[in-house]
Amino acid sequence: MQGTLDMLILRVLQKDSLHGWGISQRIHLLSEDMLKVEEGSLYPALYRMERKGHIRAKWGISELNRKAKFYEVTAAGKKHYESERKNWIQLARATALVLGHTFS
Amino acid sequence: MQGTLDMLILRVLQKDSLHGWGISQRIHLLSEDMLKVEEGSLYPALYRMERKGHIRAKWGISELNRKAKFYEVTAAGKKHYESERKNWIQLARATALVLGHTFS
DNA sequence: CCGCTTACCTAGATCGTCAAGGTAAATAAA
DNA sequence: TTTATTTACCTTGACGATCTAGGTAAGCGG
Numbered sequence: 001m002q003g004t005l006d007m008l009i010l011r012v013l014q015k016d017s018l019h020g021w022g023i024s025q026r027i028h029l030l031s032e033d034m035l036k037v038e039e040g041s042l043y044p045a046l047y048r049m050e051r052k053g054h055i056r057a058k059w060g061i062s063e064l065n066r067k068a069k070f071y072e073v074t075a076a077g078k079k080h081y082e083s084e085r086k087n088w089i090q091l092a093r094a095t096a097l098v099l100g101h102t103f104s
Numbered sequence: 105m106q107g108t109l110d111m112l113i114l115r116v117l118q119k120d121s122l123h124g125w126g127i128s129q130r131i132h133l134l135s136e137d138m139l140k141v142e143e144g145s146l147y148p149a150l151y152r153m154e155r156k157g158h159i160r161a162k163w164g165i166s167e168l169n170r171k172a173k174f175y176e177v178t179a180a181g182k183k184h185y186e187s188e189r190k191n192w193i194q195l196a197r198a199t200a201l202v203l204g205h206t207f208s
Numbered sequence: 209c210c211g212c213t214t215a216c217c218t219a220g221a222t223c224g225t226c227a228a229g230g231t232a233a234a235t236a237a238a
Numbered sequence: 239t240t241t242a243t244t245t246a247c248c249t250t251g252a253c254g255a256t257c258t259a260g261g262t263a264a265g266c267g268g
Contacts, residue, residue: 001195002106002224002255008202021246027202034198040226043248048224066234066245085203091105092196093207094138098112098131099189103197103207106224106255125215145256147217152255170214170265 005037005045007088010054010073010081019060019068020046046071054080109141109149110158111192114177114185117159123172124150150175158184 012018012026023046024037049055054077062068073081096103116122116130127150128141153159158181166172177185200207 001199004199011202030202031198032201034194038226068246089205090138094135095108097136098115098134101193142257172215
């Protein structure tokens with residue numbers, strides 16, 4: 001779904017700081033295998049978000065002993081996430097309304 | 105929300121055949137004023153959908169006595185709508201899962 | 209006859225996504 | 239020791255949907 005990737009990334013970074021690869025895995029896992037983040041979407045998104053000041057990067061070593069870039073959410077990112085989340089829920093609700101669908 | 109417009113249009117055309125202007129109004133109404141379809145999105149979408157064979161157009165006269173293009177869903181459009189609908193609901197569910205949100 | 213609303217249309221730009229590539233390093237296998 | 243696999247990052251080019259910001263025309267009310 002277009003326009004939700006940034007929000008999903010911010011979400012999975014709320015708990016811990018993760019590297020790109022880990023973010024992708026986490027989203028896949030949390031969505032019960034329904035969402036899959038392509039690398040060609042992921043990395044541009046991470047750059048975008050870093051440029052906007054929503055996340056911050058630090059080089060480190062992964063759990064599997066490989067160099068990896070770890071991302072964490074900034075205060076601005078947290079704030080942005082909350083509003084994006086609210087907005088998405090409202091839009092999803094509105095769309096469901098038109099479709100005549102209830103999420104019960 | 106990106107990628108949902110075609111689906112919403114197909115949805116409001118299930119009941120009656122409407123003209124572009126009417127489609128826009130109907131979506132706005134059904135979504136309780138939350139969704140607003142810009143004309144710059146609407147007309148390209150209608151063209152796209154006609155080209156794909158999902159809808160069919162006929163010139164006529166509107167309720168207010170102005171010339172208007174009325175659209176109706178084709179059989180292929182109906183089929184496409186059902187699958188788009190299912191797909192959207194699944195994606196919305198998956199996204200909600202990641203967000204940790206329930207639509208109850 | 210003037211302005212408002214209804215109704216349709218388009219050009220240009222932007223933005224997010226994806227496909228399809230590539231690099232590098234650690235580990236496992238042969 | 240060489241090779242393959244997995245992990246991890248990155249980029250380029252194209253595409254597709256959307257929005258902004260215009261424009262046209264015709265009916266209706268004042």
